[in-house]
Amino acid sequence: MEDKTKEKVKARVMDSRKIKRVLHRMTTEIIEHNRNLKNLVIVGIRTRGIYLGKRISAQIKEMENIEIPVGVLDITLYRDDFSELESQHMVKKTEINFSVANKDILLVDDVLFTGRTIRAAMDSIIDLGRPQTIQLLILIDRGHRELPIRAHYVGKFLPTSKREIVHVRLKEIDDKDEVLISEPTGIK
Amino acid sequence: MPFNQKHLLGIEHLSPSEITTLLEAGESFLEISTREVKKVPIFRGKTIVNLFFEPSTRTRSSFELAAKRLSSDILNFSSQSSSVVKGESLKDTVRNLEAMNVDTLIIRHSCSGAPHYVTTFCQSHVINAGDGPHEHPTQALLDAFTIKQEKKKLENLKVVIVGDILHSRVARSNIFLLTKLGAHVVLVGPPSLVPVEFKKFGVDIDYNLDRALEKADVIMMLRIQSERQQKNYFPSIREYINLYSLNPKRYRRAKKDAIIMHPGPINRGVELSTDLADSAKSMILKQVEHGIAIRMAVLYLLMGGKEREIID
Structure with a gap:
């Protein structure tokens, strides 16, 4: 999601390697x-x-020769701030072509912030069936949790201020792999 | 792709990109109805009213299920069992329902423009579920959605619409939508039911069904709307069947993979033969299934977000 206001890149915290x-x-x-x-x-x-999920699935295949299916979850219809949203989010397809019942689910997202997205994702998965466990994998944990949620696997803890914006770019859609911290340059 | 509408009153004033946005959103909602738990919590605490002044099976139940699968509460109002029979006006009925703090009104009425009139004095979202012979926007959307699912596109398809065009809101909404998205529409029926004025909508008119069916990709059959006909528009039902009914022999003139559509209710043996209606080429039940997804998408896009700019 691109922010429309101008921002200044403060640091490049991760590169492809x-x-x-x-x-x-x-x-x-x-x-x-x-x-x-x-x-x-x-x-x-x-x-x-x-894309992070697909990369991990490929890596597990390489290391253990086990095929782990990857599903796609759109959490828009489970958001808790829907009535307050200034703009509307396009609903995209949820594509989970396997049963989640009694499975160990590895939920994957790029940034963990308030924890509200993960709450919505867990509710959504539980509506699809009753998994055995749900584990959470996050590339960047930037703090500022508003719900009691913690990731099992964290790529990097990145202390940020609330004003800052964390951009995760992946080459599958953004041409290159990198993680940036930036700050809006508009009115404070 | 902005969707900046508060109401859905018709297809005529929508832009092609708004229509595309609605159709794309429909695809995301299709899967929800195939889940074991057919419900998402997005509209918890919202209230939607089905305000139907005309009979309906499909549209009313489809809107009701769409609303329920989005977790909204829904109130079903039918004029026959309401104070309308005691002489309460449309305006008073709507204002009283609005006083109960509802969010969206879905209106079907026998008068063209009734939903539009309601928007002039009410705060809620208004969706036109069919107003007289004027428009039936969600039907056209679900028809286009069905064509797109089957044919993967709308541009340059030949769509033949057959029957009572004059009294059909479904035909009008479909003509607006299909021509906006680049399909080639041919209207067919007796001259008394297919006004030449329709040519200005950018469609072709043919009074000969056999000829019109050549190379057709989609055949849309309509019902003779006897409830809207004050006089006789054709000499006899038998003659109408001879000239304009779709039977297996006629169907063979169309493209091999041509699909047959009908907005329902069907009069079997009149506009469409029973074996075709139940054949694999018939999309009639698919249309009904897709109707729920499209109506969920319409409710979502009208009721979601304050300024309705869409973020990907």
Whole structure:
């Protein structure tokens, strides 16, 4: 989602090599933590969670030779701030072509901030069936939680101020892999 | 792709990009009705009213299920069992319902323009569910959605609409929509029911069904609306069937993969033969299924977000 107001990039906190290394480390943690990998399914939250999920699935295939299916979740219809939204979010397809019942779900998103997206995602998944467990994987945890939610696998803890904006770019849709912190230059 | 409408009164004044936005949103909602829990919580605490002054099976139940699957409360109002029979006016009826703090009114009325009139004095969102012979926008949207699902596009398709064009709100809304999105529309029926004035909408007119069916991709059959006909528009039903009914022999003139559509209710054996209505080429029940997804999309896009600029 592009912000329309102008912003200034303050730092480039991750590049392609760092993202690759971090995903490799988290994949190892997933394999270590899930003794029964065959019961694991990945659900990526639109948009960048999908690509992170696919990369992790590919990595698990490489390391353990097990095919982990990746589903796509759109949480728009589960948002808790719908009536207050200034603008409307286009609803995109949820594509989870496997049963979630009794599965170990690995929920994947790019940035963990207030925790509200994850609350919505968990409600949405539970409406699809009753999973055995839900685990959360996040590339960047930027703090400022408003709900009691914590990720199992974290790529990088990144302390930020609330004003700052974290951009995760992935080459599947943004041409290159990087994580940037920027700040709006408009009125404070 | 902005969708800046408060109401959905017709297709005529929508832009092609607004129509495309509605159709694309419909695709996202289609999957919800196939889930085990067919419900999402987005409209919890909202109230939608089905305000029907004319009979309806499909449209009313479709809107009701669409609203319920979005977790909205829905109030079903039918004029026959209301104070309308005691002489209460449309305006008073709407204002009293609005005093109960409703969010959206879905209106079907026998007078063209009734939903538009309601918007002049009420605060709620208004959706036209059919106003006289004028427009039936959600039907046209679900028809286009069905064509797109089957044919993957609308541009350059030949769509033949057959029957009582004069009294058909479905035909009008479909003509506006299909021509806006680049389909080639041909209207067919007896001259008394297919006014030549329709040519100015950018469609072709043919009084010969056999000829019009050549190379058709989509055949849309309409019902003879006897409830709107004050006089005789054709000599006899038998003659009408001879000239304008779709039967297997006629169907073979169209393209091999041509689909058959009908907004319902069907008069079997009149405009459409029973074996075709129940054949694999018939989209009639698909249209009904898609109707819920499209109506969920319409409710979502009208009722969501304050300024209605769409973010991807």
